Amino acid sequence: MNYLVAVLSDRMQAEAAYSALENEGLPTHQVDILGKGYKSADEYGLIDPNQQARKGAKRLVYWLVPFGFVAGYTFNFLTGIEVFPAIGNVGNHIFGGVLGAVSGALGAYLVGGSVGLTVGSGDALPYRNRLNAGKYLIVVKGTEELIQQATRVLRSFEPENIQGYTEPTNA
Template sequence: MNYLVTVLADKQQAQEAYSVLRRDGIPTEKITILGEGYQSADDFGLIDPSQQASKGAKKLAYMLVPFGFVAGYAFNVLTGIELFSFTNSITEHIIGGVLGAVSGLLGAIVVGGGVGLTVGSGDALTYRNRLNAGQYIIVTQGTDSVIRQATKLLRQFEPEFIQGYTEPVNS
């Protein structure tokens, strides 16, 4: 399935574009308007970047927290650093391991969450920001010929952004 995502400045443009697409024979079930008064990004299924970032941070934490504990424990054993004078060496090693695990958790949050938030969402964050700014998005789906036809029709509205996507084929 192919998709054409078109960003228009206001509601009037979006309504006019929708009418032109319908008038030219594109079925209404293949045209979706996103924006205030129409479908939201969540209703349409655009991924939420913060949700993706949270998933990435959790996945990374499963690996980095145990690794951080082992690394912190080993570091304390090798260096013999005394953190507290009133504890024995085993407790010192465990404290070193806990500090290493906390460092692993912070790394997972920063790398998995921060990078996931900025990079992992693809264009969804851009589209959500445009919707939040009061713009409207028309998504047209169909075959290559339908997308070409819709592109030609929508260009007359001088959209702020127009982008075609092809859904990957699962093998």
């Protein structure tokens, strides 16, 4: 599936563009307006960058916490540091492992979350920011020919940005 996203500055321009696309014979079920009074980013299904950040952190937690525990345990075993002499050697090794696991969780949160926030959302974050700034998006989905026709029509409205996308095929 191919997509075309055009950013328009106000509601009147978005409605005029929608009407022009409709007059050109584009099926209205393949054209959407996103913005105040129309579909929201969540209703349309734009990726939420915060959700991507949580997923990235969660993916890293599964291997960083056990790795951190093993690394902390091993470090304490090799160095023989006694943080709490009353709990003995094995207790101190386990305590070192727990500190390593906590460090792994912190690393997963910071690294996985920041990478998910900055990279995982693709172009959805700039589009969400434009919607929050009061702009409107016209989204057209369909065949390559339909997208080319829509591009020609939308360029006449001088959008702030116009971008085409092709959905990857899962083979």
